[in-house]
Amino acid sequence: MYVxxxxxxxxxxxxxxxxxxxxxxxxxxxxxxxxxxxxxxxxPELASRDHIRKLIPLVKQVxxxxxxxxADLGGIAYTAGPGLMGALLVGAATARSMAxxxxxxxxxxxHMEGHLLVPMLEDNPPQFPFLALLISGGHTLLVHVSAxxxxxxxxxxxxxxxxxxxxxxxxxxxxxxPGGPKxxxxxxxxxxxxxxxxxxxxxxxxxxxxxxxxxxxxxxINAAPxxxxxxxxxxxxxxxxxxxxLSIKCRRALKQTxxxxxxxxxxVSANTHIxxxxxxxxxGENTEIYFPRAQFxxxxxAMIAYAGCQRLMAGQHEGLSITVRPRWPM
Ligand code: KG4
Ligand code: ZN
Numbered sequence: 514m515y516v517x518x519x520x521x522x523x524x525x526x527x528x529x530x531x532x533x534x535x536x537x538x539x540x541x542x543x544x545x546x547x548x549x550x551x552x553x554x555x556x557p558e559l560a561s562r563d564h565i566r567k568l569i570p571l572v573k574q575v576x577x578x579x580x581x582x583x584a585d586l587g588g589i590a591y592t593a594g595p596g597l598m599g600a601l602l603v604g605a606a607t608a609r610s611m612a613x614x615x616x617x618x619x620x621x622x623x624h625m626e627g628h629l630l631v632p633m634l635e636d637n638p639p640q641f642p643f644l645a646l647l648i649s650g651g652h653t654l655l656v657h658v659s660a661x662x663x664x665x666x667x668x669x670x671x672x673x674x675x676x677x678x679x680x681x682x683x684x685x686x687x688x689x690x691p692g693g694p695k696x697x698x699x700x701x702x703x704x705x706x707x708x709x710x711x712x713x714x715x716x717x718x719x720x721x722x723x724x725x726x727x728x729x730x731x732x733x734i735n736a737a738p739x740x741x742x743x744x745x746x747x748x749x750x751x752x753x754x755x756x757x758x759l760s761i762k763c764r765r766a767l768k769q770t771x772x773x774x775x776x777x778x779x780x781v782s783a784n785t786h787i788x789x790x791x792x793x794x795x796x797g798e799n800t801e802i803y804f805p806r807a808q809f810x811x812x813x814x815a816m817i818a819y820a821g822c823q824r825l826m827a828g829q830h831e832g833l834s835i836t837v838r839p840r841w842p843m
């Protein structure tokens with residue numbers, strides 16, 4: 514079965530086709546980053562309007578370049594949340610209308626389940642069960658994954674998500690949007706001179722808190738005028754604190770659950786320093802670690818097509834109503 518996947522939850526219009534036995538057939542993405550960067554962050558109304566402009570041409574392109582016609586599709590998966598209400602509605606309405614016209618099932622996918630499952634598209638996919646660390650712009654989650662659809666939340670951020678902390682700290686350092694990759698690039702030129710806190714690591718539990726790191730960065734920046742080198746040192750020290758904190762909590766979760774496989778996904782899993790720190794930690798715990806390829810760390814259509822295909826094959830699909838869930842626990 515060919516499944517079309519549509520992702521429009523934030524600032525990327527992304528479309529892919531996954532086949533239940535042939536695997537990933539095609540995927541394309543149109544990023545709105547240039548449009549939003551002028552405003553220093555995502556402007557929800559502009560995001561919705563741009564998804565409207567780009568989505569249908571992108572669907573056509575993916576279907577044509579795959580050598581398929583619409584009638585070859587067996588189902589349509591779309592991100593129904595969490596995300597920006599208007600942006601989600603564009604994807605949901607398009608997906609549901611196409612499914613209705615083609616008389617095929619449509620399935621609503623949870624955006625974070627997409628991130629969680631996308632490492633399954635790599636050559637050496639993880640076996641169940643595994644521990645998943647999901648680190649994106651909106652979420653920081655530690656999840657015990659027993660099977661597709663069987664998720665137990667072990668810990669989450671009580672305030673800012675990791676990606677949000679990166680983006681806000683990047684803004685304080687005068688870097689543009691999106692801040693995560695820019696801060697990571699600046700950190701390469703710095704040294705870990707400043708001792709940032711490792712929030713919530715000195716008490717039991719698997720929850721996180723990252724808003725204090727942004728405040729610590731702000732106080733450090735405001736304490737005295739900063740040279741470019743000082744800024745690079747702040748970036749490196751901030752990034753090291755995040756990597757350390759994530760490693761400590763993952764080690765704790767591995768010990769607590771007895772799991773020996775760790776999946777790391779979501780936009781921040783593209784960060785090289787964090788990947789290295791988690792890989793070193795995992796090796797010390799005799800744990801296999803799995804990451805998506807770099808382009809599937811951040812939002813993409815492949816993860817929605819894959820997750821949707823699994824759900825459709827399990828017999829799940831929705832009625833005709835177009836509903837989205839801007840807030841949606843996994
Ligand atoms: O998963 P994603 O594309 O969208 C959400 O679901 O939120 O994640 C986007 C987040 C942003 O906060 C972005 O700054 C961050 O991932 N990010 C990074 C890197 N690449 C993307 N953060 C740190 N280092 C990176 N290399
Ligand atoms: Zn995402």
